[in-house]
Amino acid sequence: MGRPHKPLLDRVRITTTALELVDEQGDFSVPQIARRLGVQTASVYHHVDGRDGIVELLRERICAAIDGGTLDGKPWDAAVAAWARSYRAAFAAHPKAIPLLTTSPVRAPRVLEQYEKAVALLIDAGFALPDVMPAIIALENLVLGSALDMAAPEAMWELADDTATPRLARALAAFPEGGRTDTAFELALAGYLTHVRGMPDGV
Incomplete structure (x- = not known):
């Protein structure tokens, strides 16, 4: 019998399956991945460095959708804004992965490369070193808060009786339909950039 044209198991298939599980239920287990791929759990461990290794593969997969080239732009604040929008879009596609990835250290080399570029951008712009990581x-x-918000219902407030909360009712009625999360994100991003521009040694 000839060998199969494609390997039955590899890191790409493992990552894809893990991401499918996370998108469905917010988490994954190695046995679940094995069952879905029709292999033994031990076979999965031959290709990855345990659960933590799969988490980093997930991080790499999602972050690959972030346009790191935005960090090469000028001026620095426009570059940061473009990176933030791309970052948000990448995670908005997989909001259930956010709690999983934010509770484990970042180790993936390709992801660390983007952080390196972000740090270099701010240092080159004149930011004091102690201010770089807080920024x-x-x-x-x-970004991640807004990405989670994008997964929420468009109508987040349901008023059974407008007379009980009349000011809230008027404010909601005055808010344009659609684009709730985009409007809030751009407001927050503008406020963030205004503050960061005024940090010591920032320009």
């Missing part, structure tokens, strides 16, 4: 972490908090 990046704050941006991530904004």
Whole structure:
């Protein structure tokens, strides 16, 4: 019998299956991956460095959709804004992965390369070294929070009786339909950039 044209198991298939499980249920287990691929659990471990290794493969897969080239742009604040929008879009496609990835250290080399570029961008722009990581972490908090918000219903407030909360009812009625998350994200991003521009040694 000839050998199969494609391997029955590889890191790409493992990552794809793990991401499918995370998109469905917010987590995965190695036995679940094995069952879905029709292989033994031990076979999966031959290709990956345990569960932590799969988490990093997931991180690489999702972050591959972030346009790291935006960090090569000028001026720095326009580059950061473009990176933030691309970052948000990548994680908005897989919101259930956010809790999983934010509770484990970043080890994936390709992802660390993007952080390296972000750090270099801010240092080259004149930011003091102690301010660099707080600025990046704050941006991530904004981006990931908004990515989660994109998975929420468009109508987040259901008022049974407008007279009980009349001001809220008027504010909701005045808010344009559609684009709730985009409007809020752009407002928060603008506020973030205004603050960061004023940090010591920032320009």
